[in-house]
Amino acid sequence: MTTTSTVPRQSVKPPAARRSFVERWLAMFFLAPTLLGMALFTFLPIIGSLVLAFFRWDIISAPQFVGFANFASLAQDPTVRVSFLNTIVFVIVAVVLQLGIALSLASMLQARMPSWLRVFLRSTFFFPLVLSAASVSIFMRYMFNEQFGVVNWLLSLVGIPAVPWLTSPAASAAVVVLVYVWQNFGFSFLLFLGALTNIPKELHEAANLDGATGWKQFSNVTLPLISPTVLVASVMAIISALQVFDQPYVLTNGGPGDSTRTAVMVIFESAFQQLEFGEASAIGLVLTVLILAVTALQFRLSRRFVFYQ
């Protein structure tokens, strides 16, 4: 965006020097709540995390410097390793599903249809976003119940025997993905809808005249035009999926076994159940590095693959 801060704003002046002096003070006062708050609740905690990651501390006894032991135990602790693996698999599957569903629905909404229908569908797909992930997981847990759940009842109508959704490792991992995607695809959908609507329709008409229709038109005309949005939507989806917690916590509490335990669940458990605050900080730092890596990758990729008009 344009930074208009230095364009001649105060061409009309009471003494200019005095004015900028007042402005500087005003700026300081205006920034104070945000900057002081961030210093206290973001920057100080980041430093705290960095320090804590090298200590063993259970709050009760004095902290003890342990060097890289917390990081080393991450590599060895089977629960932590499985949780990171789970998280990565979860991110890949959930993000692919989320983006795929969102993009298909958004492009289907571009076709000719009554406007009330388009508004209705847009609101419908958007709706799960305003619910709380905890509440959604509560009712989904009932729906996926093996004996009386509505999902197995529907499957029984077409002759599929009851699936142990929340008690088998593979099925419970699938449930966490489904519930997460159900709630979050609407966000990517909104981004894609905005991007698709902004494509000038002459481009589609030109493509039609050249005989490029259907999939050909989509992959050669539409997709390149919305590639900046695809990239942004992917990165935002990946970053938020990396932090998944509410759904597995409420749906399965990480089980059965460790099959749905995620990185953030391990942070939570090692800090607030096992009182291993140092280890929790170390896991948190690894997660942050992952998130920063994804962001850095975004900038790299955007230079190579994204088509900017």
Next chain:
Amino acid sequence: MSSQTLQTGTGKHSGPTTGTPATRKPYRNRRLPAAGTVGRYAALAVAAALTLGPVMWTLSTSLRTPSESFNLPPSFLPINPDFTAYQEVFKQINVSLLVLNSALVTGLIALGQMASATLAGYAFARLDFRGKKAIFSLVLATMMVPVQVTIVPVFMLIRGMGLSDTLLALILPAIPTAFGTFLMRQYFLGLPNDFAEAAALDGAGPWRIFRSVYVPLAVPGMAIVGILAFNFHWNEFFRPLILTISEQNFTLPLGLVTLQGNLGTGSISVVLAGVILSMLPALVVFIFGQRTLREGLTAGASK
């Protein structure tokens, strides 16, 4: 900026699956629905049913009597509504206290974010001071840091401040907002300069220009920040789970998860009644503030 003016009208871009290239208009009337069109409507119908189905099931099941709420076949439409579950949920948990806590926490965070983001956003957009760019990048950088990473030190800080297990523990750390500041800065940058110049001609100082000229114009931007904050913190689960301990300080999502844990699968409809009650404010936002919320949610992606 937010490029969200979605044309809901009769945009005639032929979608990717419409298999009639360059058909001229006169033939439109007698065109039969192509296979692609039928498939598209079927897919959209399935997607809409899968999205609304779980919510309809939750609503109808909350309106069944607790004893038959887990009977099959399930119900998707609230025929013969029964409100026993709604009375029961008030007996099982202190719903009014949960609502009050959630409303206090969410409301104060929203107000705090609107105020602090308006001030900071204005400073970044319209005031001159040294190091502006660097400070703004620093503020933006905090968006990269997930809450899970800072939660352990924040938890200790809160203990150190003597705020453990209070609502303030939830409110204070949530008030500084990088995204809100970013939104308000964008908003102020989008407002014209002329007003400031005219006011300066009349002898208004920087404070008066802010207070009397720009704040009234920025109300729509503040609404976006407020609605986003409301939507996020009303539904928040992770921080309340860690920062509150006693039930009298629980917020709604936490109280409901606890209720589910206590009741198990005994009386679904009671838990679901609580879930439906907790959705009502979100529903109000959805109905009256959907456009604002959409703009806010997508604003971050279209900078």
